[in-house]
Amino acid sequence: MGILQGKNILVTGVLTDGSIAFHIAKIAQEQGANVLLSSYGRVMSLTTRISGRLPQPAPVIELDVTNQEHLDALSGRVKEHLPHLDGVVHSIGFAPEAALGGNFLNTAWEDVATAVHVSAYSLKSLTMAARPLFNGGGSVVGLDFDATVAWPKYDWMGVAKAALESTSRYLARDLGAENIRVNLVAAGPIRTMAAKSIPGFDEFEKVWNERSPLEWDVTDPVPAAQAVVALLSDWFPKTTGEIVHVDGGLHAMGA
Incomplete structure (x- = not known):
């Protein structure tokens, strides 16, 4: 019996089978969860195709998180497939090239x-x-990239990640009375589709290869996905407002 047995989980951001989000959905299913995916616009067909590579193909609902009509319709769209939710994965991030x-x-x-x-x-x-x-x-578990320092070329996405971290803490504060936990997993660099859009991504690889106390593999999204699944489970019933680093320990090292 898995740690998410019978849980209903919504996973956003699944675009390729190399993404952290895909592996979250895969491991969640392997741990007993009923998984629902969301996507939007032109990439919905891509998400639907990738869903077929999960242990059990998951339904895909339309959700653009910047569209209030989509947000207002989320409850109804989820209920077409699941009666309620036990967990939500926020795997969403974008910055224009100029940022x-x-x-x-x-x-x-x-x-x-x-x-x-x-x-x-x-x-x-x-x-x-x-x-x-x-x-x-x-x-609620979101994917993060450590925003306590300035990274090469990351620029305003780094600022956005700092805002994400602060947002998670305020949500944890205001929703704790409803027993809703909000946490983040700060993953080290993974060579995903999103990473390819970051100019100079190879500089991140160089930093991790030199400074991470644990060996880091930029092609392996599984450790970060496992941490997200653990936070979705009942094994962390009193943890909220937390940032769990899955980065080989680099965040704890000095220069």
Whole structure:
């Protein structure tokens, strides 16, 4: 019997079978969960195709977290497949090209606003949309990249991640009375589709190869996915507002 036996989990952000989100969905199913995926627009067909590579193909519902109509419709769309939710995975992040790659001092507010809206504010939007579906409590887990320092080329996405971390703490504060836990997993660099959009991603690989006390594999999303699944389970019933680092220990090392 798995640690998510009988749990109903919504996983966002599944685009390829190499993503952390895909492996979260896969491991969640292996641990007994009923999994529902979300996608939107032109990539919905991609998510549906990738769903077929899970142990059990998962239904895909439409959800653009920047679209209020989609957020308002989430409860009804979920209930077409599951009666309630026990957990939600926020695996969503985007910054326009102008907000990355060493252009920090010149990025226009419009591009910054997009990065913060999609990558940080959406955690609040998604959580509130899912809130009516939680049956006496639940777990929200987001994917993070350590925002306590400035990273090469990461620029305004780093700022958005800092906002994500703060947002998770305030959500944890305000939803704790409803037994809704909100936590983040700060993963080390994984060579995903999202990573390919970051100019100079190879610089992250170089840093981890040199400084991570545990050997780090940029092609292995499983450790981060396992941490998310653990936080979705009842094994962390009193943990909220936390950031669990799955980065080989690099965050704890000095220069």
